[in-house]
Amino acid sequence: MDDKRKELLKGLPKIDEVIGLLEKKGIDAKASREIVLTTCRDVVQKLRDSILAVQDKQLPALSTDAASAARNVEAIIDDLYHYKLKRLVNATGVILHTNLGRAPLCPEALNRIIDVARGYSNLEFDLERGERGLRYDHVSRLICALTGAEDALIVNNNAAAVLLTLNTLADRKEAIVSRGELIEIGGEFRIPDVMTKSNSILREVGTTNRTRLADYEKAIGPNTGVILKVHTSNYRIVGFTEEAELPPLVALGKHHGIPVFDDLGSGCLIDLAAHGLQHEPTVRDVLASGVDVVTFSGDKLLGGPQAGIIVGNKDIVARIKKNPLNRALRIDKFTLAALEATLMHYLTPEDAPRKLRSLKALTEPLRDVKKRARKLINKLKRTNIPDLTFELREDVAAAGGGSLPTENIPTIVVTIKHAKVPSSRMEAKLRHAAVPIIVRVDEDQILLDMRTVAEDEFGFVEDALRQISAN
Numbered sequence: 001m002d003d004k005r006k007e008l009l010k011g012l013p014k015i016d017e018v019i020g021l022l023e024k025k026g027i028d029a030k031a032s033r034e035i036v037l038t039t040c041r042d043v044v045q046k047l048r049d050s051i052l053a054v055q056d057k058q059l060p061a062l063s064t065d066a067a068s069a070a071r072n073v074e075a076i077i078d079d080l081y082h083y084k085l086k087r088l089v090n091a092t093g094v095i096l097h098t099n100l101g102r103a104p105l106c107p108e109a110l111n112r113i114i115d116v117a118r119g120y121s122n123l124e125f126d127l128e129r130g131e132r133g134l135r136y137d138h139v140s141r142l143i144c145a146l147t148g149a150e151d152a153l154i155v156n157n158n159a160a161a162v163l164l165t166l167n168t169l170a171d172r173k174e175a176i177v178s179r180g181e182l183i184e185i186g187g188e189f190r191i192p193d194v195m196t197k198s199n200s201i202l203r204e205v206g207t208t209n210r211t212r213l214a215d216y217e218k219a220i221g222p223n224t225g226v227i228l229k230v231h232t233s234n235y236r237i238v239g240f241t242e243e244a245e246l247p248p249l250v251a252l253g254k255h256h257g258i259p260v261f262d263d264l265g266s267g268c269l270i271d272l273a274a275h276g277l278q279h280e281p282t283v284r285d286v287l288a289s290g291v292d293v294v295t296f297s298g299d300k301l302l303g304g305p306q307a308g309i310i311v312g313n314k315d316i317v318a319r320i321k322k323n324p325l326n327r328a329l330r331i332d333k334f335t336l337a338a339l340e341a342t343l344m345h346y347l348t349p350e351d352a353p354r355k356l357r358s359l360k361a362l363t364e365p366l367r368d369v370k371k372r373a374r375k376l377i378n379k380l381k382r383t384n385i386p387d388l389t390f391e392l393r394e395d396v397a398a399a400g401g402g403s404l405p406t407e408n409i410p411t412i413v414v415t416i417k418h419a420k421v422p423s424s425r426m427e428a429k430l431r432h433a434a435v436p437i438i439v440r441v442d443e444d445q446i447l448l449d450m451r452t453v454a455e456d457e458f459g460f461v462e463d464a465l466r467q468i469s470a471n
């Protein structure tokens with residue numbers, strides 16, 4: 001090691017010295033002694049690592065004095081007070097964006113969360129009888145009314161619902177599933193892996209593109225636990241394809257006394273075709289075909305909080321409720337409160353797309369999207385922020401969240417160009433705004449997809465654009 005580095009290492013600030021400086025600045029009002037101490041040690045250790053690692057010419061640039069170290073420690077502690085999970089504006093046009101929190105909640109759901117969580121609640125208390133109750137009971141009647149199911153149960157998310165249902169029906173038994181439905185949803189959710197974890201044995205049948213009823217029939221044996229159908233949410237097999245229809249599959253299951261389980265993924269409660277989207281069988285349709293148990297998400301097409309909803313025949317749902325694994329996957333009170341309010345909007349199905357933002361974004365007529373785009377452009381033009389030009393053009397949005405993968409939803413984007421700031425820098429700057437704006441980049445301009453931007457978010461867009469021009 002050269003002398004210069006040795007000297008710098010010897011001169012590293014002492015921890016006590018840094019703490020002394022911080023105490024003078026009143027650090028103990030911001031963090032405990034343990035936090036201050038560990039942060040000081042980290043900062044000094046990092047400095048030591050840098051002295052050893054940087055190139056010779058960078059050495060003089062290192063600030064190795066106690067005052068700089070104290071400033072660093074203070075900045076790190078101050079940063080702990082900044083919320084990292086924050087609201088943002090989704091201008092990507094991906095409506096159920098899994099990375100951006102999927103479905104925004106409706107105002108009623110938000111109010112219910114505050115109301116229920118502020119104090120105590122009857123989460124597991126039966127007010128009629130004055131004794132212990134079940135948390136699912138608050139929403140199961142609503143779910144049954146909306147789907148025609150005999151009973152319902154809710155867990156943390158649909159991945160949990162699938163795991164729990166498989167474990168209940170096919171622990172150490174075979175689950176028969178078509179090869180074309182062995183899908184990966186993303187984020188580590190692969191059907192074969194979930195099966196392994198549920199302790200069920202995968203029995204693949206058919207081929208990637210064609211699976212017939214006879215393939216299922218041949219696979220049935222003494223160790224069959226369940227026949228599983230999986231909605232191929234995020235992809236489609238097209239061309240020379242065949243899959244077994246539900247009614248004959250159900251008949252096959254009944255004949256052999258084997259339950260049929262359909263993992264619907266998105267699980268739609270209303271007829272999307274009535275709103276100009278492609279037809280998806282509703283949960284009610286699927287149950288009406290005689291399927292024993294169906295699972296779907298709360299925060300995909302349903303437009304509510306993250307949850308996994310299990311519906312079906314009451315004997316099977318009763319078995320699932322009793323599975324000890326259920327306790328580990330149970331839904332919390334915030335989610336339950338939000339789900340109840342969300343589901344109520346479906347009692348009059350024509351209301352749901354007006355009340356639930358994600359459904360509205362999916363079904364809103366293009367002319368309304370265009371109107372909003374014009375409003376935004378007019379508002380932005382009035383701000384007179386220099387160097388910006390705005391235009392409006394047609395484009396395509398996507399449902400996201402593995403829902404309706406082949407649906408190209410027509411949309412309107414506002415294109416924004418800055419005379420001096422390249423589009424990639426603009427994208428990054430908007431992402432760093434106080435309320436971040438997440439956009440698409442298209443060569444030399446950025447695109448704000450108006451299908452996912454609401455009018456009450458225009459102010460955030462304006463503020464973020466001002467910040468770009470200000471520095």
Ligand SMILES: *Cc1c(COP(=O)(O)O)cnc(C)c1O
Nearest residue numbers: 157158159231233265266297402
């Ligand atoms: C999305 C999806 C899941 C997982 O649901 P989460 O709510 O994300 O846990 C499982 N199965 C299918 C078919 C899906 O589309």
